[in-house]
Amino acid sequence: MIQLIDVNKTFLNSPVPAVRGVSMEVKDGEICAMVGPSGCGKTTILRMINRLEEPSSGTIMVGGRDIQQEDPDRLRRGIGYVIQQIGLLPHRTIGENVSLVPRLLRWSEQKIKSRVINLLEMVGLDPGQVYEKFPHQLSGGQMQRVGVARALAADPPILLMDEPFGAVDPIVRNRLQEEFLNLQQQVKKTVCFVTHDINEAIKMGDRIAVLNEGRLVQYNSPLEVLSHPVNDFVVNILGEDRGVKLLNLTRAEALMSEAVLLQESQMDRAVQVLQESGKTVGFIKPNGNESIKYFTLENIKKGMPVKEILEKGTCFIDGFQPVKTALETMMKRNSDVVGILKEDRFVGIITWQDIKKHISTIREHENEC
Amino acid sequence: MNVERFLVALIDRSPPHVLEHLQLVGVVLFFTVLIAFPLGVMLTRPRFRKYAGRVMFFLNAGQTIPPLAVISIFMPVFGLGFRPAAVALIIYSLLPIVRNTIAGILGVPEEVRQAARGMGMNQWELFYQVELPLSVPVIMAGLKTSSVLLVGTATLASLVGGGGMGRVIFAGIDMFWPEFILAGTLIVGAMAVVIDRGLTLLELFLIPRHLK
Numbered sequence: 001m002i003q004l005i006d007v008n009k010t011f012l013n014s015p016v017p018a019v020r021g022v023s024m025e026v027k028d029g030e031i032c033a034m035v036g037p038s039g040c041g042k043t044t045i046l047r048m049i050n051r052l053e054e055p056s057s058g059t060i061m062v063g064g065r066d067i068q069q070e071d072p073d074r075l076r077r078g079i080g081y082v083i084q085q086i087g088l089l090p091h092r093t094i095g096e097n098v099s100l101v102p103r104l105l106r107w108s109e110q111k112i113k114s115r116v117i118n119l120l121e122m123v124g125l126d127p128g129q130v131y132e133k134f135p136h137q138l139s140g141g142q143m144q145r146v147g148v149a150r151a152l153a154a155d156p157p158i159l160l161m162d163e164p165f166g167a168v169d170p171i172v173r174n175r176l177q178e179e180f181l182n183l184q185q186q187v188k189k190t191v192c193f194v195t196h197d198i199n200e201a202i203k204m205g206d207r208i209a210v211l212n213e214g215r216l217v218q219y220n221s222p223l224e225v226l227s228h229p230v231n232d233f234v235v236n237i238l239g240e241d242r243g244v245k246l247l248n249l250t251r252a253e254a255l256m257s258e259a260v261l262l263q264e265s266q267m268d269r270a271v272q273v274l275q276e277s278g279k280t281v282g283f284i285k286p287n288g289n290e291s292i293k294y295f296t297l298e299n300i301k302k303g304m305p306v307k308e309i310l311e312k313g314t315c316f317i318d319g320f321q322p323v324k325t326a327l328e329t330m331m332k333r334n335s336d337v338v339g340i341l342k343e344d345r346f347v348g349i350i351t352w353q354d355i356k357k358h359i360s361t362i363r364e365h366e367n368e369c
Numbered sequence: 370m371n372v373e374r375f376l377v378a379l380i381d382r383s384p385p386h387v388l389e390h391l392q393l394v395g396v397v398l399f400f401t402v403l404i405a406f407p408l409g410v411m412l413t414r415p416r417f418r419k420y421a422g423r424v425m426f427f428l429n430a431g432q433t434i435p436p437l438a439v440i441s442i443f444m445p446v447f448g449l450g451f452r453p454a455a456v457a458l459i460i461y462s463l464l465p466i467v468r469n470t471i472a473g474i475l476g477v478p479e480e481v482r483q484a485a486r487g488m489g490m491n492q493w494e495l496f497y498q499v500e501l502p503l504s505v506p507v508i509m510a511g512l513k514t515s516s517v518l519l520v521g522t523a524t525l526a527s528l529v530g531g532g533g534m535g536r537v538i539f540a541g542i543d544m545f546w547p548e549f550i551l552a553g554t555l556i557v558g559a560m561a562v563v564i565d566r567g568l569t570l571l572e573l574f575l576i577p578r579h580l581k
């Protein structure tokens with residue numbers, strides 16, 4: 001967990017503070033996307049967390065400990081750091097670059113080597129191909145992957161990323177974003193992700209911190225920020241097409257009805273099990289390649305036995321895909337419902353009705369504004 | 370042009386002075402590097418960086434004074450001989466190495482430095498694992514410039530009794546024997562080339578691997 005408590009920073013040679021009274025908390029395993037115009041203090045906040053800058057006042061806690069009490073180098077070895085310019089050591093091979101922190105921590109050579117190979121695979125690089133290469137022999141996208149691998153090398157609980165995908169072209173950026181989200185599902189780091197691109201913030205963030213002139217303007221889930229921007233500044237940052245974005249960029253899982261797994265034996269009291277779990281969808285574990293069978297609370301109220309109203313799930317999307325993808329999938333497959341997967345496990349469904357309801361709530365808000 | 374006199378200059382008179390010259394160059398280079406390199410490194414440390422400008426100003430000024438003048442200035446202090454010549458030449462040779470050490474280290478890309486710090490390298494690890502290897506090419510260029518200059522200016526050492534190839538060349542000037550002047554300059558030129566080649570070999574050995 002990362003906690004900032006009333007953090008201020010004024011640079012020595014500057015009359016205006018770069019960061020003013022920022023208090024926020026990044027929960028374990030969450031990605032906090034910090035977004036705001038250039039010069040609003042994003043980088044400064046990030047660099048205070050690993051003590052590359054010292055706050056003028058306020059407290060920063062990492063993992064419950066005041067970082068002011070810790071040795072800066074030791075602190076940094078326990079925090080992954082990725083920057084837009086990457087900053088790979090040009091005179092070291094990719095293998096050596098990735099093993100930088102483990103080497104500083106004096107891991108054994110054997111452990112280092114297998115860890116590096118593992119990491120390169122994790123970020124989608126072929127260790128056999130890149131291990132002995134030097135940074136200038138790689139493409140921008142490959143270098144950025146190495147940057148991520150290097151930051152993860154010693155398995156730090158915390159990752160600071162400063163516009164990590166800002167320097168690559170949009171197609172590669174998109175792929176890197178998705179790969180990182182996938183990776184994050186496995187590694188579950190506590191991430192501070194800085195970007196000036198609101199779309200990237202919405203895509204990457206579990207929560208979004210909107211900053212302006214060193215102040216924290218709003219700190220909420222992407223859905224909340226999009227549907228309830230606190231002031232005109234946030235509305236402006238979100239752009240004209242806020243409503244469409246909400247659809248484009250709301251993760252499908254935000255609208256999904258959560259599902260609970262039912263055993264065959266529970267079928268008779270399915271409604272009761274469902275109500276006890278507080279969820280609205282029940283499903284049965286499929287045998288082998290069979291598609292998932294599920295039912296919803298709404299359907300069941302019609303009084304039929306559960307076995308007869310079971311529906312087959314045929315199309316699925318990943319939970320962090322946007323609602324737009326759910327809509328597209330429905331149209332492509334001519335279906336009113338898509339299943340939502342998380343880490344390849346069925347976790348819920350999203351229906352055409354859910355989306356329609358969602359659109360109408362956006363409309364209401366737009367009229368209010 | 371008297372071939373016989375040329376050969377006398379080349380084969381009979383020069384060899385002992387070649388040795389003196391090389392000795393002078395060697396000693397001067399040794400001490401120059403010993404002073405200039407740490408000085409350059411120190412001036413790039415955050416604490417002393419603000420003095421870099423002033424030190425460079427003095428070294429620049431020193432470099433613009435003719436070497437003969439530098440050597441003469443030290444004569445009243447140190448008297449005649451090898452030592453005063455060496456001291457004057459050391460002072461004269463400092464600039465290129467200090468300058469290039471500073472330029473080399475400050476030339477390390479800021480993002481590389483930031484990333485290395487961010488990974489948790491301490492100042493010392495940053496210096497010897499990152500800044501030093503990456504600035505080798507620039508520092509070596511300074512060392513070469515300094516050395517080649519030094520091989521030439523070291524001929525002036527003979528004027529204050531410091532020995533070296535200046536003895537052959539100035540003998541030629543005094544006696545109006547162009548053969549001596551020619552033999553002397555040829556040997557000095559050859560020494561400069563050899564030292565430059567030698568340092569290039571050393572550079573190949575020290576240069577960061579990605580540039581090889």
Ligand SMILES: Nc1ncnc2c1ncn2[C@@H]1O[C@H](COP(=O)(O)OP(=O)(O)O)[C@@H](O)[C@H]1O
Pocket residue numbers: 011012013014018036037038039040041042043044045
């Ligand atoms: N080392 C520094 N010295 C003085 N001012 C700085 C320094 N670093 C950043 N600033 C100033 O602090 C403000 C915030 O900068 P920064 O955190 O880099 O913004 P962002 O990353 O959001 O673009 C800017 O006005 C910038 O000029």
Ligand SMILES: [Mg+2]
Pocket residue numbers: 042043044162
């Ligand atoms: Mg920035």
